[in-house]
Amino acid sequence: MRDGSADEQGGAGIPDSFQRLWTPHRMPYIKGENKPKGSGPGDGCPFCEITMMTDEDGLIVARGRSVYAVLNLYPYNSGHLLICPYRHVADYTDLDDAETLELADFTKHSVEALRKASGAQGFNIGMNVGGVAGAGIAAHLHQHVVPRWGGDTNFMPVVGHTRVLPQLLRDTRALLAEAWPHR
Incomplete structure (x- = not known):
């Protein structure tokens, strides 16, 4: 007789009604493996x-x-872009005028390319400056451009802490590179 007991599950915990999606490939990111430890380009x-x-x-x-x-x-989300200066700087105020202007211009181009390539309906745009502000790589400034669609947030990230991405990164890169405004 199968009763779903922990013994029947091989000691894998108390049974419940939840299905599990395992994403072990995320563990290196969660643990911060290969995260840069220094504050310079050679680190x-x-x-x-x-x-x-x-x-x-x-x-x-x-x-x-x-x-x-x-x-x-x-x-x-699919198409989540980062706009990064080539120069290794940590703070937005450290950008020179040319870098600041081009970062803003690339942000606009990102929005245009994402709308063209994927029909994005909205965007979250911003940067986290400093580790305490949530920057995962605080030593090198970067701006996020995250495309959004109606209904793109569902139970998976809220309940399952899992993101479902419908396209491989290489395929997304090719579409966005083709859609990037060339002026």
């Missing part, structure tokens, strides 16, 4: 290292003179 900063890769390998959507747009490896 393993991923935003500095990405710029030395091909656009496809680094998931770079577009490059400018002072900044570039790259897909977030841990996106909140």
Whole structure:
């Protein structure tokens, strides 16, 4: 007779009515593995290292003179972009005028490309400056551009703490690079 007891589950806990989705690939991110420990470009900063890769390998959507747009490896939604200065700076006030202008311009281009490529209906745009403000990589400033659609928040992130992304990052990068405004 199967009663769903812990013994029947191999000692895996008290049975309940919940289904489980396991995402062990997220554990390195949660534990902060490979997170840069230093504060300089030579200390393993991923935003500095990405710029030395091909656009496809680094998931770079577009490059400018002072900044570039790259897909977030841990996106909140498909198409979640980061606008990063090439220069390794931690604080928004450390950007020079050219970097500030191009960061704003790339933010506008991101919105245009995401609307064209995916039909995004809204956006969350912003940056977390400093670790206490929630910056995952506080040593290198970056602005988030997160596309949103009606009904894109469902039970998965709220109850399951899991995001469902309908497209692989490489496919998303290719679509956004093609949709990026070329002026």
